[in-house]
Amino acid sequence: MSKINTEMSALMQTYNRFPLTLTKGKGSYVWDEEGASYLDFTSGIAVCNLGHVPEEVKHAVSEQLEQLWHCSNLFHIPAQEKAARLLCGNDFDEAFFCNSGAEANEAAWKLARKYMYDQNKKEKTDIISFTHSFHGRTGGAMAATAQEKVHTGFTPLMPGFSYLPFNEETVTEKINPEKTAAVMLELIQGEGGVRAADKSWVNNLAEFCSKNDILLIIDEIQTGAGRTGTLFAYEQYSIKPDILTAAKGIGSGFPAGAMLAPKNIAASFNHGTHGTTFGGNPLSMTAVYATISAILEPGFLEDVKNKGMYFQKELQNAAAGYEVEIRGSGLMTGMAFKETIVPLIDHLRKNGVLALPAGPDVLRILPPLTASYMELSAFADTLKQSLNEWKEGE
Structure with a gap:
């Protein structure tokens, strides 16, 4: 496999890149420039x-x-209207489209402050989030x-934001x-770290x-x-x-975020209060509509739930004998170890499987929702092999 010489690159080195150059993808697999295939359970x-x-x-x-x-x-963009209706469903009425998750979150806190301002509650400006969060x-x-x-x-940070403990019972106090x-x-x-919010805690909050x-x-x-x-x-x-x-998976790789x-x-987002040049462009909105339409096909989401339960059992079997906590829901899975998992990710990659970290000690596994049961099992088998190689190499 080839590796770009970063000393000669014209790119800023803001990413700690894997030693791979991917040139093709189809379904659950990607290929590098030398033609080697990888089971991609990062899903971008x-x-x-x-x-x-x-x-x-x-x-x-x-x-x-x-x-x-x-x-x-x-101008009116018909693809935006179609995508907005699908995403809003029964619980929301309107969507604002942008290019990414960060932009969607920027729009969200701006809307919250503007709403309070319009309600004559100008003193209500603070935004609270929780430990370990990423927005x-x-x-x-x-x-x-x-x-x-x-x-x-990057300090000083923008004022008006504060943090409270995630999943702490007395947080509302x-x-x-x-x-x-x-x-x-x-x-x-x-x-x-693929940490789930406790349902009773969320309901109380x-x-x-x-x-x-x-x-x-x-x-x-x-x-x-x-x-x-x-x-x-x-x-x-x-x-x-x-x-x-929302962002990431709504556009199948085309840049799209939504609030x-x-x-x-x-x-409260009336004329001139917020905007974007590229957000909601016809190409991205067409991708969003096609993507969400496929996800909402009858049986698709039920299949994701079933695959998720099957996959967690496969992972538990693969990691039998290791001290690990399996977290997540559906096909968003984390495996929390007691030590850094960088060597494990390297072993997986060398064995033809791609996965991600979520912090230093959590293996994050994000298969395509369309991955087959055979592919899920193949990942678990490779994980077992890679775990054994990792421990033998210590």
């Missing part, structure tokens, strides 16, 4: 939920390529992210209703927010688009978000 970090180059999305985008690539949001790397999204490693070198505009929460923290006129923002950047077995993870909780953000809200809250 939960982006390629329908696998690489899904035919239904490819066909729809190819047709759109012949018609119109870009136009300003000052993006732009200014506001970084300030909402409660991870010191993300902040290092630390929230000032007079100052707080919104609480921002991931139901499963992806970058933070949502009830507190509702009683105290605090907006509940649910960040579904990584958990959305069917990843956990429902279109959005909040459907597995007894809550209804005031604002929801969803009910009409009364969305009304």
